[in-house]
Amino acid sequence: MATDARLAAELAVTAGDLLLDLRNQGADDLGKAGDFASNELLLARLAAERPDDMVLSEESVDDPARVDAERVWIIDPLDGTREYAKPGRPDWAVHVALWQRGAGLVAAAVSQPALGEVYATDNPPTPPPRPARLRVLVSASRPPRFTGPVAEALDADVLTMGSAGAKAMAVLRGEADAYLHAGGQWEWDSAAPVGVVTAAGLHASRIDGSPLRYNRPHPYLPDLVICRVELADKLLTAIRLSGGLED
Structure with missing residues (x-):
């Protein structure tokens, strides 16, 4: 089996x-x-x-x-x-x-x-070395309100792409350094991507830094941060200082 x-x-x-x-x-x-x-x-x-x-x-x-x-x-x-x-x-x-x-x-x-x-999860790739300038992925149709202030705080370029899974795997491949979402999602949008990226050693959490929890009675899980581990503290701090947690 x-x-x-x-x-x-x-x-x-x-x-x-x-x-x-x-x-x-x-x-x-x-x-x-x-x-x-x-x-x-x-x-x-x-x-x-x-x-x-x-x-x-x-x-x-x-x-x-x-x-x-x-x-x-x-x-x-x-x-x-x-x-x-x-x-x-x-x-x-x-x-x-x-x-x-x-x-x-x-x-x-x-x-x-x-x-x-x-x-x-049983054979995740190792993310390549981080480039000098950061790249942050967001949804083309529903970028978080705090995208601009966070990108400015991190001196990062903002890229857009469809599909939560596609964005998460782009971070895994090293085509971006972080994926931010705060426009509403459900457990099925993030469960598999989160499972894969965390198996590869990347960070994944809610935008306030709290854990992503699954199989809840109401499977609404509206926001998400996926990034390189070394960026997590800076990224979460930038979100908090931008007022992103007040949405």
């Missing part, structure tokens, strides 16, 4: 391949079709491979019984639906994570099918 981390990676890749096929076929209402098909594949595979576990998915009705479960898979079958539906955009992903009672996120994988890449 595959380990949980290997299963997460396999599922993320398989769902990603399905999404690429749909994209190449030019399916009608591509975003909706991709969300549905990927979700159905992941649910069927998890039911077969881990029948005793529960699932929290963006594309399925939430079962409140998961809150008392020992193991819950937290999945986003297609993170970055808008980007996926636009020809040529690579900044979308598939998220598969496993939460376990008493241990938190114990396995996770993020695939970026358009790049042919998958990142998993």
Whole structure:
């Protein structure tokens, strides 16, 4: 039997391949079709491979019984639906994570099918050395209000990109040094990316520095900081001094 981390990676890749096929076929209402098909594949595979576990998915009705479960898979079958539906955009992903009672996120994988890449907790890459000038990633459509003041405080360039998973993996690859979000998210948006980046030794927290907690009764988890460990204190201080915690 595959380990949980290997299963997460396999599922993320398989769902990603399905999404690429749909994209190449030019399916009608591509975003909706991709969300549905990927979700159905992941649910069927998890039911077969881990029948005793529960699932929290963006594309399925939430079962409140998961809150008392020992193991819950937290999945986003297609993170970055808008980007996926636009020809040529690579900044979308598939998220598969496993939460376990008493241990938190114990396995996770993020695939970026358009790049042919998958990142998993059992074999995360080592982030490359930090460049001289910092780069901070934010959402193109919902950048945090405090983005400007924080970038100025850190003397950093601001970059934009779609998909939470794509932004988190860009930090992991060293294409950016931090990812900030404060415009509203759900557990499935961050669980797998957080599992992968923390396995690689990066920092991940709420914007006030508190831990990211999963499998909560209401799975709203609105803000996020992912960055190199050596930047965390400076970044969190800059957010606090900018008034970002007052939003």
